[in-house]
Amino acid sequence: MPTMFRYEPVPRDIGVEEALAARIGDAAHLLARQYAFGEFAGDDAASPVDVSLAQEIHLLDGWRPGSSGVEGEGNGEVEGEGEGEGAGESDWQPYRPGRMVLEELVEQEPPAGPDARLTLAAGLRWRRELASAGLAALLPAFATTCPCAVDGPLAPAPLGAAVRSRLPDPVALVPWLARLVDRDETAAKEFGAAAPDQEALAGAAERWLHWWAPRVADGAPDEPVPPPPPAGWNPNRLEYAFAVRSSTVPELELRAQEYPGGHLDWWAVDAPPAHIPVTEAAVTHEQRAIVPTPAIFGGMPASRYWEMEDARINFGAVDTSPADLGRLLLIAFTTVYGNDWFCCPLPSPVGSLSRVVHCSVTDVFGGATVLAHASLEDPDWNLFGLGEDRGGIAMGGGGGDGTEPPPSPWFYRAASLPAGxxxxxxxxxxxxxxxxxxxxxxxxxxxxxxxxxxxxxxxxxxxxxxxRPAAEPGDPxxxxxxxxxxxxxxxxxxxxxxxxxxxxxxxxxxxxxxxxxxxxxxxxxxxxxxxxxxxxxxxxxxxxxxxxxxxxxxxxxxxxxxxxxxxxxxxxxxxxxxxxxxxxxxPPQGQAPVPPPEPQPAPPAPPAA
Known part of the structure; x- marks a missing residue:
């Protein structure tokens, strides 16, 4: 196994007075200090001073739920009927990152009638309408004629049941109030309303229906039906599946087929590795005549001689062995090669797909260097890149000729949801x-x-x-x-x-x-x-x-x-x-029955020998 050794000076004196003095003896001493700091090495003499960038930008404007039509493993059925390659343009729905939250579009459950909160709010609303019309005494009659369910397997707690029993069910209340708006005297007498109060009752019913209609757009069903799952939810996988794209580059779809829920960011989607030519109409050329900023990180060695370094991170004190190449390479990079990296800001809109199509760096000597995508020289370098789509070539697998496809050059800046x-x-x-x-x-x-x-x-x-029935006296x-x-x-x-x-x-x-x-x-x-x-x-x-x-x-x-x-x-x-x-x-009937406890998880299996 190859090993790597690190040499460090061991001072004989624990004091720092001699080092801080930095005494100057002669010119030879200054030359020696320059040599010690690597100032005579010419392999890294040119520093970048100007960067010319051109990037292709496409704004996302469409999404669709469901998977990409990939057959399930060993089931012979297709997940997400109507999706995938056979899906048409009509399957795509509008997506505006500036106004729409992608998590809400993907995870939102379709409504199936009023929920418990809307039912309670509607009952309280009708109570206030009756009180404002001076007819609060009629509320018990409405609660008796249109009762809310308070029993069954999903019966609420006593407090919740007491509140619901004093309020009417809005679904059952709607047809009665519609009759009151039409001045149906039979309906008014059903609730004990006197003739002088029928006009005020009709006005209260009209105001309540005007408040109720926009909250139940499709109307409540006459019979309860099981609510459908979200459009992007796969009940056979217990995961979400969806895709987003830009209409200006329709052949590039960002697909998420195994999104478990939670935080939706760039790493949740995959992109196919197909080669897509550059769309010149979407290319933005930008000349940035600035000095690129050196990359910095915690614990980085200071470049100035009289600058104190951050003592919270000490890479020289990392505990490692001569055979631990991973830690040794990390220490060598941070202490020797960390100042070889530069940063150049490249803004991209939120909710967009972009890729750099040209990057030219000019150094202090006037030389221009054209940089290509790092993955072209090293396919394993794909930081913040989009992974391969599992619907196409398997992740990590190669093509038919035994070669692996290049990583995707696209960068997806997701409209990430803040903390809520x-x-x-x-x-x-x-x-x-x-x-x-x-x-x-x-x-x-x-x-x-x-x-x-x-x-x-x-x-x-x-x-x-x-x-359990107790045993009779005298029975064995x-x-x-x-x-x-x-x-x-x-x-x-x-x-x-x-x-x-x-x-x-x-x-x-x-x-x-x-x-x-x-x-x-x-x-x-x-x-x-x-x-x-x-x-x-x-x-x-x-x-x-x-x-x-x-x-x-x-x-x-x-x-x-x-x-x-x-x-x-x-x-x-x-x-x-x-x-x-x-x-x-x-056990014998004379013993008191004990309900079985809540089943607990089994202990973990012992490790294999």
Whole structure:
């Protein structure tokens, strides 16, 4: 193994008075000091003084949800129907980085009727309208005729149920108020309104409907329907997929096929490595007659003799060995070659694609040097570059002739979202593997109740467990045989299903229900699992996966406020146990029943020998 050694002087005196004195003896001493500082080396004598740049800039103006039409591994189905190469120009939607937030466009969930917050706001609004018309006494009649749901598996807490029981349901209220606006005397008598008060009641109903209409643009459905997932959400992968582009260079699409949610920046997208000729109409030539700024970093050696260096970072004190080439090269670069780099600012608009098409550097001797993209000489140098699109050539793989494609020369300056406000998870689902039961499970940890508040499904399931009957006096204790133990009500199995009968080793995980008692719902209650049918097997690793829904609120750089619901896929907590066992003897009935605890993740496996 090659080794690298570093030589450093070891002073005999610990004092610094002699060094700080910098005594001058003669001209030979000054020449020696110049030689020690490398001032006689001519290989790096020319310094840049002028830089001429030309870059090609394209502003992003379109986006579309869905993947790029890549077939799933081993499933024989296409993800994102209608997308990819067969998608037309009509599939692209307008995107304006100056006014639109890309995260909101990609993650926004389509509305499916009024949510809990809008329902409560509408009930309170009608209460205020009645009070302003002097008809507050009619509110109980409206709450009785158009009641809000306060029971069922998603029943809210007692406080939330008490508030909702005193307010009407806006969906059921709309047809009644429409009749009141038309001066329907039968409808007015239904709520106990006297004849002199019907005109004031009709005015209050008209004002409320005028407030309600723009908030439910499509109208509330007569029957509840399951809300669709976001357009860019892939329920079989539990990830977002989308693409952005500029109409001036339509052949270059930035695709994100595995965006798990969270912060969306330049590293979330990939670009195809295809060669795209320069569009001269989009090239901006810019002459920057400035001295390029030397690159600086923390702990960099000072270039002046009488300048004190930053003592917080000391590369000379890095603990390394002669065989640790990585640290030795880092130390050599920072202490010897760190002053060979220069910076030249190159502005680019936010939400744009750009690439440098010409770069000429003029030094102090008048020589001009044309610089090419660094990846042309070293393909591994691709800092802040766009990776290869997985829909084309596999990442890290080469072409048909055994050569690797060059890195993308494009630079994507994303319209990155600043820090905003994020609520606690309104819904949380844990996907894990149960080695004891040889199954994978989808666990609904938290869902939103009818009042929009988080509901702990484990706590609700334990509270609903029926008490075991006590043994009669004088009866001897006896065990009871159980074919299988009970699984918690918020655990739903992911049953393996062969994708192709001829290839049984290729499976996918199908979400199924369990036969339970009448108090436990057989199907999931939340939105995440409610729209789920099956998953790819690799999406539930041994480490587990947790998917969360939360509310986002932020302000864009133009001052506009944006609020939406987003999803995020994070790592789980390992494998776990559902408590499912077969051939079990239950304890005697005289003993007090103890509800099964919340299943905890299984301990990690011991390291391999």
């Amino acid at each position: 406000l994020e609520s606690p998870p309104a819904e949380s689902v844990l996907l894990l593997r149960d080695e004891a039961a040889n199954l994978a499970w989808a666990v609904e940890e938290t869902v939103g109740d009818l009042a929009g508040e988080p509901l702990d499904r484990y706590a609700r399931w334990v509270a609903a467990l029926p008490p 204790p006896a065990d009871r045989y159980l074919l299988a133990t009970e699984v918690p009500g918020h655990w739903y199995p992911l049953v393996p299903q062969p994708v192709d009968p001829d290839a049984p080793e290729q499976i996918r995980l199908l979400l199924a229900g369990l036969v339970r008692d009448e108090n436990t719902p057989a199907r999931p209650l939340g939105r995440l699992l409610g729209e789920q049918q099956w998953l790819f097997e690799e999406e539930v690793p041994r480490s587990g996966v947790r998917v969360e829904r939360s509310r986002q609120y932020t302000r864009w750089h133009d001052g506009s406020a944006h609020a939406w619901s987003a999803r995020r896929k994070v790592s789980g907590s390992g494998s776990g146990s559902s408590g499912l066992r077969y051939d079990v003897l239950e």
